Amino acid sequence: MSGAEELLEIAERAVDAALDAGAGDAEAFVQDSTGLEVRVFDGEVESLTEAGERGLGIRAWIDGRAGYAYGTDLGEGGVAEIAAGAVEGAQIADPDEFAGPPAAGPAGGAADGGFFDPAVGETGTERKIELAKRVERAARDADSRVVAVETTVYVDEEMRVGLHSSQGASGSFEATHAYTFLQAIAEQDSDRQTGLGFGMGRSPAALDAEAVGREAAGRSTSLLGAAKPASRSCPVVLDPVVAASFAGFVGGVLCADPVQRGRSPFAGMLGERIGSEALTLTDDGSDPAGLNSAPFDGEGTPSGRTALIEAGRLAAYLHDAYTARREGGGARSTANAGRSGYRSPPSVGTTNLIVAPGERSFAELLAAAGDGVYVTDVSGLHSGVNPVSGQFSVGATGRVISGGELAEPADEFTIASDLAAMLRAVAAAGAEPRWVPFGGSVSTPALLIGEMAIGGA
Amino acid sequence: MSVAPPEPLIAPEVAERVLASALASGGDFAEVFCEQRDGLGLAIDESRVERPQRGAERGAGVRVVAGETTYFAHVDGLAEADLERAAGAAAAALRGERTEPAGLAALDAATPQEVEVEPGAVAAERKAELLRACDQRARSLGGEVAQVQASYVEGRRRITVANSNGRFAADERTRVRLGVQVVARRDGAVETGFETRGGHRGFELLDGGAAEAVAEKAAKAALTLLDADPAPAGAMPVVVGGGFGGVLFHEMTGHGLEADHIQKGASVYAGKQGEEVAQPLLTAYDDGRMPGEWGTDGVDDEGTPTQRTPLIESGRLTGQLYDLLRARRDRSESTGNGRRESFRHLPIPRMTNTFIAPGEGTPKELIAEVDRGFYAVSFAGGQVDPTTGDFVFGVSEGYLIESGKVTKPCRGATLIGNCLDALRAIDAVADDFEMKTGFCGKEGQRVPVGTGQGHVRIAELTVGGTAVG
Numbered sequence A: 001m002s003g004a005e006e007l008l009e010i011a012e013r014a015v016d017a018a019l020d021a022g023a024g025d026a027e028a029f030v031q032d033s034t035g036l037e038v039r040v041f042d043g044e045v046e047s048l049t050e051a052g053e054r055g056l057g058i059r060a061w062i063d064g065r066a067g068y069a070y071g072t073d074l075g076e077g078g079v080a081e082i083a084a085g086a087v088e089g090a091q092i093a094d095p096d097e098f099a100g101p102p103a104a105g106p107a108g109g110a111a112d113g114g115f116f117d118p119a120v121g122e123t124g125t126e127r128k129i130e131l132a133k134r135v136e137r138a139a140r141d142a143d144s145r146v147v148a149v150e151t152t153v154y155v156d157e158e159m160r161v162g163l164h165s166s167q168g169a170s171g172s173f174e175a176t177h178a179y180t181f182l183q184a185i186a187e188q189d190s191d192r193q194t195g196l197g198f199g200m201g202r203s204p205a206a207l208d209a210e211a212v213g214r215e216a217a218g219r220s221t222s223l224l225g226a227a228k229p230a231s232r233s234c235p236v237v238l239d240p241v242v243a244a245s246f247a248g249f250v251g252g253v254l255c256a257d258p259v260q261r262g263r264s265p266f267a268g269m270l271g272e273r274i275g276s277e278a279l280t281l282t283d284d285g286s287d288p289a290g291l292n293s294a295p296f297d298g299e300g301t302p303s304g305r306t307a308l309i310e311a312g313r314l315a316a317y318l319h320d321a322y323t324a325r326r327e328g329g330g331a332r333s334t335a336n337a338g339r340s341g342y343r344s345p346p347s348v349g350t351t352n353l354i355v356a357p358g359e360r361s362f363a364e365l366l367a368a369a370g371d372g373v374y375v376t377d378v379s380g381l382h383s384g385v386n387p388v389s390g391q392f393s394v395g396a397t398g399r400v401i402s403g404g405e406l407a408e409p410a411d412e413f414t415i416a417s418d419l420a421a422m423l424r425a426v427a428a429a430g431a432e433p434r435w436v437p438f439g440g441s442v443s444t445p446a447l448l449i450g451e452m453a454i455g456g457a
Numbered sequence B: 001m002s003v004a005p006p007e008p009l010i011a012p013e014v015a016e017r018v019l020a021s022a023l024a025s026g027g028d029f030a031e032v033f034c035e036q037r038d039g040l041g042l043a044i045d046e047s048r049v050e051r052p053q054r055g056a057e058r059g060a061g062v063r064v065v066a067g068e069t070t071y072f073a074h075v076d077g078l079a080e081a082d083l084e085r086a087a088g089a090a091a092a093a094l095r096g097e098r099t100e101p102a103g104l105a106a107l108d109a110a111t112p113q114e115v116e117v118e119p120g121a122v123a124a125e126r127k128a129e130l131l132r133a134c135d136q137r138a139r140s141l142g143g144e145v146a147q148v149q150a151s152y153v154e155g156r157r158r159i160t161v162a163n164s165n166g167r168f169a170a171d172e173r174t175r176v177r178l179g180v181q182v183v184a185r186r187d188g189a190v191e192t193g194f195e196t197r198g199g200h201r202g203f204e205l206l207d208g209g210a211a212e213a214v215a216e217k218a219a220k221a222a223l224t225l226l227d228a229d230p231a232p233a234g235a236m237p238v239v240v241g242g243g244f245g246g247v248l249f250h251e252m253t254g255h256g257l258e259a260d261h262i263q264k265g266a267s268v269y270a271g272k273q274g275e276e277v278a279q280p281l282l283t284a285y286d287d288g289r290m291p292g293e294w295g296t297d298g299v300d301d302e303g304t305p306t307q308r309t310p311l312i313e314s315g316r317l318t319g320q321l322y323d324l325l326r327a328r329r330d331r332s333e334s335t336g337n338g339r340r341e342s343f344r345h346l347p348i349p350r351m352t353n354t355f356i357a358p359g360e361g362t363p364k365e366l367i368a369e370v371d372r373g374f375y376a377v378s379f380a381g382g383q384v385d386p387t388t389g390d391f392v393f394g395v396s397e398g399y400l401i402e403s404g405k406v407t408k409p410c411r412g413a414t415l416i417g418n419c420l421d422a423l424r425a426i427d428a429v430a431d432d433f434e435m436k437t438g439f440c441g442k443e444g445q446r447v448p449v450g451t452g453q454g455h456v457r458i459a460e461l462t463v464g465g466t467a468v469g
Helices: A003-020 A076-092 A125-142 A209-221 A240-253 A256-260 A321-327 A362-369 A419-424 B012-022 B080-091 B124-139 B210-225 B243-257 B259-263 B324-329 B363-368 B419-424
Strands: A025-041 A044-062 A065-071 A146-165 A170-188 A191-201 A232-238 A281-284 A305-310 A352-355 A372-379 A391-402 A405-418 A426-429 A434-436 A441-444 A447-455 B029-045 B048-066 B069-076 B145-163 B168-186 B189-199 B234-240 B284-287 B308-313 B353-356 B372-384 B390-402 B405-411 B414-418 B426-429 B434-442 B445-453 B456-464
Touching: A003 A025, A003 A044, A003 A076, A003 A146, A003 A170, A025 A125, A044 A076, A044 A125, A044 B080, A065 A076, A076 B048, A076 B124, A125 A146, A125 A170, A125 A209, A146 A209, A170 A209, A191 A209, A232 A240, A232 A362, A240 A256, A240 A281, A240 A352, A240 A372, A240 A419, A240 A434, A240 A441, A256 A321, A362 A372, A362 A405, A362 A426, A362 A447, A372 A405, A391 B390, A391 B414, A405 A419, A405 B390, A405 B414, A405 B456, A419 A426, B012 B029, B012 B048, B012 B080, B012 B145, B029 B080, B029 B124, B048 B080, B048 B124, B069 B080, B124 B145, B124 B168, B124 B210, B145 B210, B168 B210, B189 B210, B189 B390, B189 B434, B210 B390, B210 B405, B234 B363, B243 B259, B243 B284, B243 B308, B243 B353, B243 B372, B243 B390, B243 B419, B243 B434, B243 B445, B243 B456, B259 B324, B363 B405, B390 B419, B414 B419, B419 B426
Parallel strands: A044 B069, A065 B048, A232 A372, A352 A441, B234 B372, B353 B445
Antiparallel strands: A025 A044, A025 A146, A044 A065, A146 A170, A170 A191, A232 A447, A281 A305, A281 A352, A372 A391, A391 A405, A405 A447, A426 A447, A434 A441, B029 B048, B029 B145, B048 B069, B145 B168, B168 B189, B234 B456, B284 B308, B284 B353, B372 B390, B390 B405, B390 B414, B414 B456, B426 B456, B434 B445
């Protein structure tokens, strides 16, 4: 019996235990993961972590009341205790007519969707350490102004999931991830700047250590000597790293939960134009290139693809079983019941967001911007964006664009707008998309925004 | 009512055997950290109590330090076989000669904080009632209150730590926290208000009307902002409010005084110990022993007793925050700041309760001296790059100061600047004082921290508003 099937068996036992404890319906999610984390500093291993974790979460429903409990003791007594906790929770919750597990059919067995790469387990620890050291070295070697690297990290994980519900959803799968990142520190004439480099994939073989290190060096050194740009409204080019963070925010407020609860600036706008024609955004939980892909979502609905914004038109919201039922009118779950592990119940979330690339190269985007600002990093996104109104003002760093080309570096400025205005102002999407681990899991090219407010000197 | 001193989660002889296994292939330090955590979370939204969530975890993390390298492994479960598995995995990468751990000293069972009403002993239905009361109080403030979300969280963490230096310590931590977020609407305007109350305390902290008061404050903040204008942009004097305002010091100075950042040269405060970094009116501490506060523990997650550490005394930089590893590197002592999110994480230097000590004069006097400026009462959050010292904060509640008086509320403001400049620009600290609760994230680890201060004035700071001219 494979590891994933063993988890499915635990999930089946857990559902029975919850039904025995008084639940009308129940769903169990079991996750087992093993992983390695390597942190390197100054050519030496700073820490090496062997992680192993296995836990169970149970959702129980009693007449429209939902409760959740989790634990790591998967013996018979432990499972019974978790089941009792979930049932006790359901007893104190208020009833909600739309609550309940998906009525959909089985999620299927251990589907092979290209989510698992055995190379994670087959690659020795020594080689993974070497990879992290190569990343750091590449950053140091790329430019003499890179004076230090504040920790280079390599992480991988093998994960197995089993899910079972009393309404028939049942399945298991295995997946692997590997990623590496570093923060380079560059110095010149007493100015210090930092720059991030990262790479990710299904196994260490997918990581280009030298490219990751060079990226961090490039980002940090290109900011040396930065000053505040002039305050004004002007065209802005968003680096894919920044575009991804914003795409993640847009995806978040297109989830049906905030929409139905009146917490989305895009509520009640289905079918309307909310962005420019240059903007097409898709959620895809089945694309193996996206690291958040799986055969089914957090409550067993088979994964799929949902067009959210098509050439500027709002085409759909993302649903789980609860929000689909609450929506009515034949709405169905889009398989967006997200799980962040076994410690919390599923809730509507994006899987992998894909911003459709356009025709223009990066140089052409800059040329089209003419005079403006290229934003390579933003900070304070979580405190600076009001998800209800969509208004934002966030800290930024980047380069001034002058005469259609990159000019002097800029930092300590803010970019401000609101999400709706920004989506309408997307003038062009670049032709070169990349996967970014910010804003969830996002594939996006650079974006040219026709106008944004810059707050600087 | 006082609580009995904590019992250890593992027997000393088990700990000694596990430490010996951890050092079987060499290493100059080993530690076993055991933890048992239980918690309950509950929320109200759309006037409906929902998302009850109960959890329990038991597990251990074992680390072996050899020179500058740390080997770490963690497992679920606290049986001796589980601990041996972790010890074996941590030692697996070492190739040296066996080293012998020192015998364990007697257990240091940390004196528990006062917990009058054990949260776990309170019926879950009463917690649901508490949330309903918050919902009702906030909605009673008028029809413009469109949404009320409140969440209640309680947790109990028992920890036991043993290390090869002979240290054997146990601690028990009970925490409760309530957060209320209110959305107010008028025509097209949408504003949110947020307020929390929490501590290393029992259910008594939220009882007797305290929870409703939190809801009322959140609702009033949201309602006030409905009248807000876009925030101004530009450099001006900024008065930062008490309590939540302390997050500014936490971010712009506290992180830069964590010894790991300093040792890597990734702090703007590296090499500045003993120097004047602020005006003489400024004194600030990190204090893991403040009774009942959110960031308080008896011992830290390495078993070191928590303490009060002066960070800045009369403008002079006098302290930094150490865990065992970073203290060893500097031939210094741990300041009891070795904290970790759970047994699945390595301890790193972290703040506990960090605050600016009260000064002289009232908040009113401090504002009266400002001709035109900005008053930041509460923050949605903030971010700082400790290496460069650049920071940005989102202001969730702010006002204009005109001719020495607080006037119009402002929306959408951010504060942006550099730590060293902003710290030096603090030219007044008022005599009021309040602590607030928060969660601090670092290297993917989230720990409860307290932040506090009275009203503080920064002579000049850049306000990045949406009203860009």
